[in-house]
Amino acid sequence: MVAGLGAAIGGLLGGAGGGYFLSPLFRKKEESWIDIGRAADFLPGVPTKVEYIERRRDAWVTTERRSSAWVLTSNGQDFIVFDPRCTHLGCPYRWSADKKLFLCPCHNAVFNVDGQVVSGPPPRPLDRYAVKVVGGRLSILPQAQAATA
Ligand code: FES
Secondary structure, eight states, X not given: OHHHHHXXXXXXXXXXXXXXXXXXXXXXXXXOOEEEEEGGGSOTTOOEEEEEEEEEEETTEEEEEEEEEEEEESSSSSEEEEOSBOTTTOOBOEEETTTTEEEETTTTEEEOXXXXXXXXXXXXXXXXXXXXXXXXXXXXXXXXXXXXX
């Protein structure tokens, strides 16, 4: 009887303790949408670089890192957001207003305003982030996705 009671208590404590320590491993990852500003502040036809702080919580640890993205809209309502890393080897690229092209200085890649490869070694167009507009604010989900078209 004592042994049975001890086993029950041990199982209860072990289960609770185990659950406490293991629960972060089984917790569903939350989508971390990040607000990057008022949608109306992005000028149509002009790629705009935005910088933001990305906070990631993994189990008990929260980390922060500075990041950026390129925002493009043709009409102020529909938005495309590009990952800021070149799809060749990940260097940051920039927008050339004169040439109306994205230029990556590492190995001379050139992308057009839609993120398509014009020349150079990149194997695919610029990667994109999911984007949404809620209440006039633009939010992104900064997980690179290959362009579909
Ligand atoms: S990393 Fe951009 S061209 Fe190589």
